[in-house]
Amino acid sequence: MAHNDKILAASQKHPLVPLERGQLYKYGTAGFRMRADLLEGVAFRVGLLAALRSRKLNSQAIGVMITASHNPAVDNGVKIVDPMGEMLEQDWERLATALVNCPTHEDLVEVYNKLVAELKIDLTIPAKVIYGRDTRPSGHTLVTALADALVAADTEYVDYKILTTPQLHYLVRATNTEGTPSSYGKVSEVGYYEKIASAFVRAMKGRKIDGTLTVDCANGVGGPKLHEFLKYIPKDKVAFDVKVVNDDVLRPEVLNLDCGADFVKTKQRAPPIPKPQPGARTCSFDGDADRLIYYWVDPQTGFFMLDGDRISSLAASFIGDLIESAGLKDDMRIGVVQTAYANGASTNYISQHLKLKVICTPTGVKHLHHVAQGFDIGVYFEANGHGTVLFSPDALNAFRDTKPQSPAQKDALDTLAALGDLINQTVGDALSDMLMVEVILAHKNWTLRDWAMTYTDLPNRLVRVEVADKDLFETTDAERRLSKPSGAQEEIDEAVKKYKDARSFARASGTENACRVYAEAATRSEANELADRVVRVIERYGSSQ
Numbered sequence: 230m231a232h233n234d235k236i237l238a239a240s241q242k243h244p245l246v247p248l249e250r251g252q253l254y255k256y257g258t259a260g261f262r263m264r265a266d267l268l269e270g271v272a273f274r275v276g277l278l279a280a281l282r283s284r285k286l287n288s289q290a291i292g293v294m295i296t297a298s299h300n301p302a303v304d305n306g307v308k309i310v311d312p313m314g315e316m317l318e319q320d321w322e323r324l325a326t327a328l329v330n331c332p333t334h335e336d337l338v339e340v341y342n343k344l345v346a347e348l349k350i351d352l353t354i355p356a357k358v359i360y361g362r363d364t365r366p367s368g369h370t371l372v373t374a375l376a377d378a379l380v381a382a383d384t385e386y387v388d389y390k391i392l393t394t395p396q397l398h399y400l401v402r403a404t405n406t407e408g409t410p411s412s413y414g415k416v417s418e419v420g421y422y423e424k425i426a427s428a429f430v431r432a433m434k435g436r437k438i439d440g441t442l443t444v445d446c447a448n449g450v451g452g453p454k455l456h457e458f459l460k461y462i463p464k465d466k467v468a469f470d471v472k473v474v475n476d477d478v479l480r481p482e483v484l485n486l487d488c489g490a491d492f493v494k495t496k497q498r499a500p501p502i503p504k505p506q507p508g509a510r511t512c513s514f515d516g517d518a519d520r521l522i523y524y525w526v527d528p529q530t531g532f533f534m535l536d537g538d539r540i541s542s543l544a545a546s547f548i549g550d551l552i553e554s555a556g557l558k559d560d561m562r563i564g565v566v567q568t569a570y571a572n573g574a575s576t577n578y579i580s581q582h583l584k585l586k587v588i589c590t591p592t593g594v595k596h597l598h599h600v601a602q603g604f605d606i607g608v609y610f611e612a613n614g615h616g617t618v619l620f621s622p623d624a625l626n627a628f629r630d631t632k633p634q635s636p637a638q639k640d641a642l643d644t645l646a647a648l649g650d651l652i653n654q655t656v657g658d659a660l661s662d663m664l665m666v667e668v669i670l671a672h673k674n675w676t677l678r679d680w681a682m683t684y685t686d687l688p689n690r691l692v693r694v695e696v697a698d699k700d701l702f703e704t705t706d707a708e709r710r711l712s713k714p715s716g717a718q719e720e721i722d723e724a725v726k727k728y729k730d731a732r733s734f735a736r737a738s739g740t741e742n743a744c745r746v747y748a749e750a751a752t753r754s755e756a757n758e759l760a761d762r763v764v765r766v767i768e769r770y771g772s773s774q
């Protein structure tokens with residue numbers, strides 16, 4: 230059968246469900262994400278686009294991940310991963326949106342061919358797509374649709390079945406670098422565990438981890454994968470006592486339910502189940518294991534959370550010190566990348582105390598990742614716990630090739646080289662970030678309380694505001710100021726002036742039909758008052774047409 234006929238026939242098995250009120254499917258920050266029963270046709274069409282992208286990029290493997298991360302169990306999502314394990318290039322988000330929204334199967338074939346012509350894609354060269362999914366039962370139907378698209382588009386594929394999101398990103402990069410000098414690791418799930426476990430042992434090098442770490446896995450894919458990973462740590466080299474909780478993947482309805490990193494961050498409390506043990510060092514993954522939040526419940530003072538800003542400043546401080554001990558301070562540009570949601574106290578601590586450069590980007594990890602790549606060592610985290618540390622090829626070479634003049638310098642260089650392998654270079658990875666935190670705490674001989682003492686967060690509040698038309702709100706200065714509607718920013722500025730150490734901004738959400746208002750100030754009551762004022766400004770401007 231001819232290429233077009235095969236696509237047409239396969240597409241008929243996976244029709245697209247038209248959305249209510251003529252709305253369009255949109256490739257957003259997290260790919261296509263919505264109720265799973267709307268996604269079968271979308272997954273099919275994403276398969277076609279991934280095949281085109283592979284051919285456009287000279288047959289490099291493209292990844293597709295089926296997950297809805299921290300969303301409820303009824304949702305699912307489809308997103309594309311680029312050859313080095315990065316998020317899909319922005320220009321192609323538009324193409325994905327165009328291809329997915331074709332109303333009929335015939336339109337789909339027509340737009341597909343239009344893309345082939347416009348992008349000058351050679352359909353005769355091989356294409357390769359690899360994919361995985363989280364534990365959601367709906368993932369089965371979606372990968373079937375995806376595989377049907379790949380068969381119809383004469384594309385080689387590998388189904389890695391159940392994976393965490395960062396594992397799929399690892400596999401994409403490993404596949405595309407296999408057999409080259411920049412090989413990222415063995416092309417298998419086992420290869421991922423082996424690489425990280427060996428780096429963990431090297432990074433610990435004789436240091437001791439204090440007490441038990443409890444890990445809440447949001448009843449998602451992180452649970453089984455963490456259990457699996459732990460088998461790769463040689464007990465005689467590192468004693469790591471981990472208690473895995475909320476790891477039930479047999480009851481899909483409990484996924485992300487009252488647990489996980491998103492619950493902890495947004496509710497600012499520990500999951501009620503299992504009952505929090507006072508003082509226990511605890512962390513939470515989200516449903517696809519790419520976000521990480523640490524916390525403990527103090528017998529005296531109650532719940533205390535260490536979020537993405539804290540992980541970022543901890544990593545920047547530790548790596549900054551190692552770079553100095555390694556004698557590389559003058560050669561390495563270290564930068565920290567945050568969004569406007571980062572607590573102002575963390576920004577101050579990093580820029581004034583650690584004396585490191587801080588850059589603010591718009592929300593969404595693809596923006597942070599991109600800016601972090603501009604440094605030799607780029608630390609980036611969103612406050613919600615998604616992030617990683619990127620090392621440039623020059624930095625990795627320097628860690629390996631610098632000849633140490635003292636045992637202390639050798640130790641620093643070895644630890645840096647180990648961190649280069651331990652920390653996922655493709656995307657934020659809860660498992661790898663958690664090991665990084667454990668390594669740092671062990672090196673510093675710190676408890677969570679010691680970590681928390683580095684600075685004091687400014688009290689803050691984040692509010693979701695429903696407005697008639699969120700698109701009325703446009704931002705500038707990395708989303709920290711509104712350029713439209715005219716007059717709104719001046720009113721926010723007036724409100725901010727009334728409070729001490731205050732900062733506030735408003736922006737349209739990229740993932741929900743709402744605006745978000747963030748406010749921080751010297752005291753809790755001032756932060757709340759400021760947030761209320763700014764919410765009123767947004768409500769007023771959001772309703773006026």
Ligand SMILES: CC(=O)N[C@H]1[C@@H](OP(=O)(O)O)O[C@H](CO)[C@@H](O)[C@@H]1O
Nearest residue numbers: 258592593594611613738739740741
């Ligand atoms: C304040 C906030 O947490 N915003 C989240 C949220 O984006 P919004 O554009 O604010 O809806 O979802 C994004 C994707 O998961 C995540 O990157 C981001 O941090």
Ligand SMILES: [Mg+2]
Nearest residue numbers: 298515517519
């Ligand atoms: Mg996630």
